Amino acid sequence: MRDLDDLEQILRSIDGRGYGGFRRLSGGYRIGRCELFIDHVQADPYAPPSLVRVSLPAGRTGVPADLVEDRRGRVAVCDFLTRRLSRLIRDAGSRHDRRDxxxxxxxxxxxxxxxxTVVITDDSVEARLAVGLPADGRRVRGRRAFTLLGEEIPELASAGLSLVDTDLDRLREHVTLYRDQLSLRDRLPGLGLVALVGDGSILPRRSGDSDLPMAGGGVPRPVEFCSPASLRVTVDLPSGRTVTGMGVPEGVTVIVGGGYHGKSTLLRAIERGVHPHIAGDGREWVLTCADAVSVRAEDGRAVTGVDISPFIADLPSGVDTRRFSTTSASGSTSQAAGLVEAVDAGASALLIDEDTSATNFMIRDERMRRLIPADQEPITPFVDRVRPLKRERGVSTVLVAGGSGAFFDVADHVIAMEAYRPRDVTAQALEIAGRTDGMAPVADSDDGPVLVPSSPRVPDPRCLRPDRRGRGARTRGRDRIQLGDQEIDLSAVGELVDSAQTTALARALDRLGERLDGTVDLAEAVSELDALIETEGLDVLASSNGRPRGNHPGVMARPRIAEIHAAVNRYRGLRLVRPAGGEAHPGAGRPE
Structure with missing residues (x-):
């Protein structure tokens, strides 16, 4: 391995030359107690940044062994170090011009x-960085590059990855909180819960485009969540901490309330509760079962070979909805497809907001039922399927309803939000449902199953492979992936919270393209990939046909199985292998 003098010599020799001279930097350098690896050099000043790793011996970082003895501990420690290093980098960057x-x-x-971004092994702690190399136009600034690579980056890494006593206390609190959060989440099914919303939580955010908690001392003041006594649950955690909060039971839970009283805010917190949150966020103790999925209408999305017949069938056009495909779904069709896709991907709970749903998919009131006979309506509304969904598939539903009481007939629990404070109004809601048009609360039907598992969906192996230029999937921010000439829109995927997850999804699509051979079911392939990530880590997504594509995997964060399915299912280029008596490619239709 080369050393600091070698780095200086190279940069002096290319100072003032064309930008391509930076390619000579590739390789490793020992700099003090750090090792600096330059894995990829950007082609020009306007290309994506260069990829650099900095490694310190594990014994010099001060990270206690007991905090990294399990996967959860390592994830939490790496998150803590990433945040610490990120603050140092941000502060240092504020003192320089970008051209430096x-x-x-x-x-x-x-x-x-x-x-x-930070990885811990038995021997080292490594930070993975993106570095823009300094230049005047397309000319190398060698002296400045030496200061950046040979001094500033090693100093930042040493400061960010090495801990002192006060850091150790905060680190231990961070890891303990994370372990407790996941322990609580693990216990939800055994408690018969979809989610738990901790007492004292701050659910409102500062604004619609901010994920930060509403700050104290302002107007309006943030309201601390306080669970109703009838739904309060107490959980003892491994650290000795005890958490109390509102348990959201399995089954059908309806959240109601006046406008701006916190219905959607509560559902949004439950939606984000699939991920643990940092201390001070306000939602530290809002934990949701790990496989919950939000479902909404997505007018215009592509659907490929999805069995939506439990909700939409007997179309006047004669289109078979048991393997329905369209390049531009309507609101109700897209929501039906999204729901079926989520259940087939393994969701144990669905999170639905009336405001982002197709009305004719959700409900059909008594007056409309009288005017339009059932044999003339191809849509069976969700209100008629929500209980069979739990009975037959074990899938619970948490639903926000602000304008209709139709779901009172099928609800197990009804929670009313008043100024961000919840009340259990189940008894009143069921009483109201019993009086509506003289109808009693709807009971589970004894009819045969209506929501049987969908048939396997086997993708054509060619559809997820790189384009003619050999380019695989590429990220376009948090909400977009470019695959070939098609853009995958993920803006409706509510549990996708970080563009680094989207980057991982793009890599996952590439890996699936290598795995699919025309015989493998999509669900099987995604499960295999997730198991591979679990055993080998996220870095495996940066490999190609089992071989690493360089030592720096880029900035990735782990998505769930549900998000991988969501990305594949929204890809307009998705093609399925021809089933017996079926079609090999999508048709096109908008049922409504």
């Missing part, structure tokens, strides 16, 4: 996610 070069480690939000 820059260092990035990716955005870190309120959630604790498994990432590739």
């Amino acid at each position: 070069g820059f260092v990035e480690i990716g955005r870190v939000g309120q959630e604790v996610l498994e990432r590739t």
Whole structure:
């Protein structure tokens, strides 16, 4: 391995020359107690940044062994170090002009996610950075580059990855909180709960475009969550901490209330509760079962080979909805497809907000039923399927309803939000449902199953492979992935919280493209990939056909199985292998 003198010699020799001279930097350098690895050099000043790793011996970082003895501990420690290093990099960057070069480690939000930015092994702690190399136009600034690479980056890494006593206390609190959060989440099914919303939580955010908690001392003041006595649950955690809060039971839970009283805010917190949050976020003790999925209408999305017949069938056009495909779904069709896709991907709970749903998919009131006979309506509304969904598939539903009481007939629990404070109004809601048009509360039907598992969906192996230029999937921010000439819109995927997750999804699509051979069911392939990530870590997504594509995997955060399915299902280029008597490619239709 080369050393600091070698780095200086190279940069002096290319100072003032064309930008391509930076390619000579590739390789490793020993700098003090650090090792600096330059894995990829950007092609020009306007290309994506260069990829650099900095490694310190594990014994010199001061990270206690007991905090990294399990996967959860390592994830939490790496998250803590990433946040610490990110603050140092941000502060250092504020003192320089971008043309002096820059260092990035990716955005870190309120959630604790498994990432590739800091990695701990038995021997070392490594930070993965993106570095913009300094230049005047397309000319190398060698002296400045030496200061950046040979001094500033090693100093930042040493300061960010090495801990002192006060840091150790905060680190231990961070890891303990994360372990407790996941322990609580693990216990939800055994308690018969979809989610728990902790007493004292601050659910409102500062604004619609901010994920930060509403600050204290302002107007309006943030309201601390306080669970109703009938739904209060107490959980003892491994650290000795005891948490109390509102348990959201399995089954059908309806959240009601006046406008702006916190219905959607509560559902949004439950939606984000699939990820643990940092201390001070306000939602530290809002934990949701790990496989919950939000479902909404997505007018215009593509649907490929999905069995939506439990909700939409007997179309006047004669289109078979048991393997329905369209390049531009209507609101109700898209929501039906999204729901079926979520259940087939393994969701144990669905999170639905009336405001983002297709009305004719959700309900059909008594007057409309009288005017339009059932044999003339191809849509069976969700209100008629929500209980069979739980009975037959074990899938619970948490639903926000602000304008209709139709779901009172099928609800197990009804929670009313008043000025962000919950009340259990189940008894009143069921009483109202019993008086509506003389109808009694709807009971589970004894009819045969209506929501049987969908048939396997086997993708054509060619559809997820790189384009003619050999380019795989590429990220376009948090909400977009470019695959070939098609853009995958993920803006409706509510549990996707970080662009680093989207980057991982793009890599996952590439890996699936290598795995699919025309015989493998999509669900099987995604499960295999998730198991591979679990055993080998996120870095495996940066490999190609089992071989590493360089030592720096880029900035990735782990998505769930549900998000991988969501990305594949929204890809307009998705093609399925021809089933017996079926079609090999999507048709096109808008049922409504």
